[in-house]
Structure formats: structure tokens, C-alpha cells
Amino acid sequence: MRKLGLLAAGLCCHAALAGVPEIPRFRQVGVAEGLPASGVNGLAVDRAGYVWIATRDGLARFDGVDYRVYRHVEGDAGSLPGNSITAILADADDRIWVGVEGQGLCRMEAARIGFHCFNQANDPLLRSNDAWAIEQTSDGAVWVGTFGGGLYRFDRGGRQQRFLPETGGLDSENVLALAPAADGALWIGTTSGLSRLRGSHFESVPLPGAATSVVLSLSAENDGGLWIGTRAGLFYRDPAGRIAAPAWR
Numbered sequence: 496m497r498k499l500g501l502l503a504a505g506l507c508c509h510a511a512l513a514g515v516p517e518i519p520r521f522r523q524v525g526v527a528e529g530l531p532a533s534g535v536n537g538l539a540v541d542r543a544g545y546v547w548i549a550t551r552d553g554l555a556r557f558d559g560v561d562y563r564v565y566r567h568v569e570g571d572a573g574s575l576p577g578n579s580i581t582a583i584l585a586d587a588d589d590r591i592w593v594g595v596e597g598q599g600l601c602r603m604e605a606a607r608i609g610f611h612c613f614n615q616a617n618d619p620l621l622r623s624n625d626a627w628a629i630e631q632t633s634d635g636a637v638w639v640g641t642f643g644g645g646l647y648r649f650d651r652g653g654r655q656q657r658f659l660p661e662t663g664g665l666d667s668e669n670v671l672a673l674a675p676a677a678d679g680a681l682w683i684g685t686t687s688g689l690s691r692l693r694g695s696h697f698e699s700v701p702l703p704g705a706a707t708s709v710v711l712s713l714s715a716e717n718d719g720g721l722w723i724g725t726r727a728g729l730f731y732r733d734p735a736g737r738i739a740a741p742a743w744r
Contacts, residue, residue: 538583550580552566575598576599584637629673631675702730710723
């Protein structure tokens, strides 16, 4: 009888707990859990729900249980040309784009059979092998910001364009961050400040203070707001165009 009583009490407790919502808690994931490195530079999710993780020692794909790691393989032309992944994007066509430090830009098609890479050796348009930011705008174009080589646009048909300070508009050849806006424009963060590209027109956007010229990160909101990470700290541009530091910064 005592065992039955304990069993009944346990079932009652289990039923009561089942009705209590679980409190979300952060869980650290690192090398011990299967990541190739603890330094993570970006995340992307493809159509199948796989999470792609750009790390400093390879590209990892997480299926919810295990990690598959893509690294450089000597003699394999379809492998990554290096292991330090600086940026990542899963585009609207389910292709995976990655920047590989010092080795250019690589793309894996939706069939997931190897990587095709663009670099200064095989693509005369490229002026840098360091891709720091990769984003896609609503027209389907993929934009790549490089360090030392300006900004690049890849359309769905494979055509490329290059934007440099000397060709007009771009503030700097060092592009550190990109953020597509809800209205179709593209926000660009460089070592010389913040700018916005609308159609074919670049517009410089002044930031408060004298020490905020280097823009390190950007995050656009659906309502038109923009978060701006700079060397001097965090700023927010509201939908009306006002830029200020958050009170809690």
C-alpha cells in the first residue's frame, strides 16, 4: 500500500508540474558539446531548419542533435579554402554563403555538394579576400562587405557589381556591417561611418559625437528602426530618423 501511495503521489506531482510552463534558461554550447571552436562569428538557418554556425575553426551545421563540421581539406577543391569563418548567410534560394578569413567568399548551393569560392585569384572583380558582412536585400541580391575591397552585389543571375569610394558614394573601402532595411534600402557600416544605399544612391548618415566613426555592427527593425554598434558604444535610429544613445547604454 505504501508503494502505491508513493506512486500515486508521484503521478499527482508529475501532472501538476506538466501544467506549469517551463522557464527558458540559457545553456552554454561550446567545444564540449560538439562545436569546432568556441569563437562564433555568425548564425544562419536554412529552409530545412538546420542551424549553420560560423566559427573560427570551421563551419558547423547543427541538426538539433549533432554537429557536422566543414573544414579545409587538402586536395579537395570542393572544401572550404580555410577554417576561420568571418560571416554567413542562408539566402532566399537556400544557398549558404560564407566569408573565409583571407581566402575570399564561398557559396554552397541548395544541393549541398561542396563549395564554390570567389577570390582575387579567380575573380578579377574582387579587390579583397576578407568578407566581413553578407546580407540579402528584398530584390534577391546578395551584398558582401569586405575589408579593403569595398562593397559587392551578386544578383540572382550571377552578375556582380563593385562599389568603391573612388567610384562614388561609399564612405570607405572597409565595410564591417550590413543591414537590409524594410523599405528595400541597405544600411552600410564602415570604418568611416554609417551610410545608406537607396537604389544607386549612397547617403552618408552622421552619428552623434566625434568618436563614433567606426561602425562595427548593424541590426534593422521591421518598423524602420536601426541599432548601430560603434567603437564609442550603442546608438539607436528611430523610424523618424533621430539617432541617440539609449538611456540604459
